Amino acid sequence: MSGSLRRIGAMMLRNLYLLRGSWPRLLELIYWPTVQVVMWGFITQFFSASSAWLVQASGVLIAAVLLWDVMFRGNLGVSLSFFEELYSRNLGYLFASPLRPLELVAALLGISLVRTLIGVGGAALIAIPLYHYSIFTMGLPLLAYFSNLLVTGWAIGLMVAGLVLRYGLGAENLAWVAIFAVAPLSGIYYPVEVLPGWLQPVAWMLPSSHVFEGMRRVMFEGVFDWVLLRNAVLLNLLYLGGAVYAFLRVFRVARERGLLLHFGE
Amino acid sequence: MRGDPALPPAVEVKGLCKRYGEVVAVDEVSFTFPRGVCAALLGGNGAGKTTTISMLLGLLIPTRGEVHVLGTDMRLHRYRALDRINFSSPYVDLPQRLTVRENLTIYAHLYGVRRHRQRIQRLADELEIAAFLKRPYGSLSAGQRTRVLLAKALLNEPELLLMDEPTASLDPDTADRIRSYLMAYQRTSGATLLLASHNMGEVERMCDDVIMLRSGRVVDRGRPGELIERYGRETLEQVFLDIARNHREAS
Numbered sequence A: 001m002s003g004s005l006r007r008i009g010a011m012m013l014r015n016l017y018l019l020r021g022s023w024p025r026l027l028e029l030i031y032w033p034t035v036q037v038v039m040w041g042f043i044t045q046f047f048s049a050s051s052a053w054l055v056q057a058s059g060v061l062i063a064a065v066l067l068w069d070v071m072f073r074g075n076l077g078v079s080l081s082f083f084e085e086l087y088s089r090n091l092g093y094l095f096a097s098p099l100r101p102l103e104l105v106a107a108l109l110g111i112s113l114v115r116t117l118i119g120v121g122g123a124a125l126i127a128i129p130l131y132h133y134s135i136f137t138m139g140l141p142l143l144a145y146f147s148n149l150l151v152t153g154w155a156i157g158l159m160v161a162g163l164v165l166r167y168g169l170g171a172e173n174l175a176w177v178a179i180f181a182v183a184p185l186s187g188i189y190y191p192v193e194v195l196p197g198w199l200q201p202v203a204w205m206l207p208s209s210h211v212f213e214g215m216r217r218v219m220f221e222g223v224f225d226w227v228l229l230r231n232a233v234l235l236n237l238l239y240l241g242g243a244v245y246a247f248l249r250v251f252r253v254a255r256e257r258g259l260l261l262h263f264g265e
Numbered sequence B: 001m002r003g004d005p006a007l008p009p010a011v012e013v014k015g016l017c018k019r020y021g022e023v024v025a026v027d028e029v030s031f032t033f034p035r036g037v038c039a040a041l042l043g044g045n046g047a048g049k050t051t052t053i054s055m056l057l058g059l060l061i062p063t064r065g066e067v068h069v070l071g072t073d074m075r076l077h078r079y080r081a082l083d084r085i086n087f088s089s090p091y092v093d094l095p096q097r098l099t100v101r102e103n104l105t106i107y108a109h110l111y112g113v114r115r116h117r118q119r120i121q122r123l124a125d126e127l128e129i130a131a132f133l134k135r136p137y138g139s140l141s142a143g144q145r146t147r148v149l150l151a152k153a154l155l156n157e158p159e160l161l162l163m164d165e166p167t168a169s170l171d172p173d174t175a176d177r178i179r180s181y182l183m184a185y186q187r188t189s190g191a192t193l194l195l196a197s198h199n200m201g202e203v204e205r206m207c208d209d210v211i212m213l214r215s216g217r218v219v220d221r222g223r224p225g226e227l228i229e230r231y232g233r234e235t236l237e238q239v240f241l242d243i244a245r246n247h248r249e250a251s
Helices: A003-020 A023-048 A052-056 A060-087 A091-096 A101-131 A140-167 A174-182 A197-203 A207-221 A226-257 B049-057 B100-110 B116-126 B142-154 B172-189 B200-206 B224-230 B236-244
Strands: B011-020 B023-033 B038-042 B064-069 B085-088 B160-164 B192-196 B209-214 B217-222
Touching: A003 A023, A003 A060, A003 A101, A003 B100, A023 A052, A023 A060, A023 A101, A060 A091, A060 A101, A060 A140, A060 A174, A060 A207, A091 B085, A101 A140, A101 A226, A140 A174, A140 A207, A140 A226, A207 A226, B011 B049, B023 B049, B023 B064, B023 B209, B023 B217, B038 B049, B038 B200, B049 B064, B049 B085, B049 B160, B049 B192, B085 B142, B100 B116, B100 B142, B116 B142, B142 B160, B142 B172, B172 B192, B172 B200, B192 B200, B200 B236, B209 B224, B209 B236, B217 B224, B224 B236
Parallel strands: B038 B192, B038 B209, B085 B160, B160 B192
Antiparallel strands: B011 B023, B011 B064, B209 B217
16 A cells, blocks of 8 residues: 555544544434435425425425535535544644645545445435435436535535634634535525526536536436536536645645644644 | 764754744754754743754744754655654644544554554553553543653654653653653664753753753753753753853853
């Protein structure tokens, strides 16, 4: 195994040890996505009787909430895993070891994938017996949407991690706040055309808007829109690249200002 | 390895300077430590010891100056040396919720330690932490944590070991055994030890070379015995107080 992969594996192992040793953490991963699915399942049942739009694709709200949670959990998976290092005042030892900042980033993304699969996967399975809806019937498009939303969540999570590294743990609430700022513009539960005209170009700058629009095209029209997917992929490349660059820049600033030794609870 | 002229010095620092805005933390510090010595940085709070050690590790980027560790320019190529260095400090900690064994396993992987299970077990036996390998690190007493941090610092059998207050929080008996252990490690491995300590007895016993810092500058240097003689004192602690209180400045 190359040194780099070994170190990435070590950092993922650190987070897996943490999950393994704490059943409340594991439960918390599944709990919120499940609550969301249960709530939106009941909303779907209620509106199915009165909404012609919803009748065309009854699982659309459940699919939307599950995919939104992919982005949300992807973000939290990165930012909260990074905060764990700050809480434990561990950064000084980590970066006195051969661990590179880019390897830490890779490990954060990897553990975020694991946490998202546990949380959203559990909720998706629960929706099958509860509402007779399986998001897995979406097939390959699901994989494309899952990947893109995960990457969007990663980009936001890395930005938040960088801001907290730069400005301290006082900024940690950004992990929850930042992603909810993009939620209304992402067209999760409604088409982007519902937004005011001046806001729609802003919405189309988000990869998530293209994904949720694409999801609705698949569910309502049975059409997989490659243009929407291409747009989402290109925007994600731009944002993830920008987020990684910003994190590495902030890491450099942290080394200049001596911040790596002065974090803690 | 000790004193091998073919090898570059363990530590070579030239004109090292660190400023935070108007505050000068380290000011034109230069020194060299050959391989295999045990050296100490001494000074009061804010003298620049921790800042200097942080720059040696590359955790902190100097404002100016050169830092070479084991022949590697730490400003440009720190990753070439980091797997041969290690350190422990009371200002840094390990994840509290992981067990001692889990923490040591992670760092063994980070440092690329071969046969890490055997290495961890050996260190656990030698440093008397085997009984709590399965306990969460956060549940340990301060003294037990210090020994775990020392085990972390020795995992990769470092050629250069940097230690900030290595025996802080240890009872006198355990501290004495740890000092003996470190001295034996240095003798058998030929490693270089660099301590920042407030424990003058410890420095007198362990170190061949002492650098006295005040306000970020080197104010004196020598073997502990030489410094005691030069200042006309009986102990290194008295020398330390002289320098800290600015009663006498070395020429």
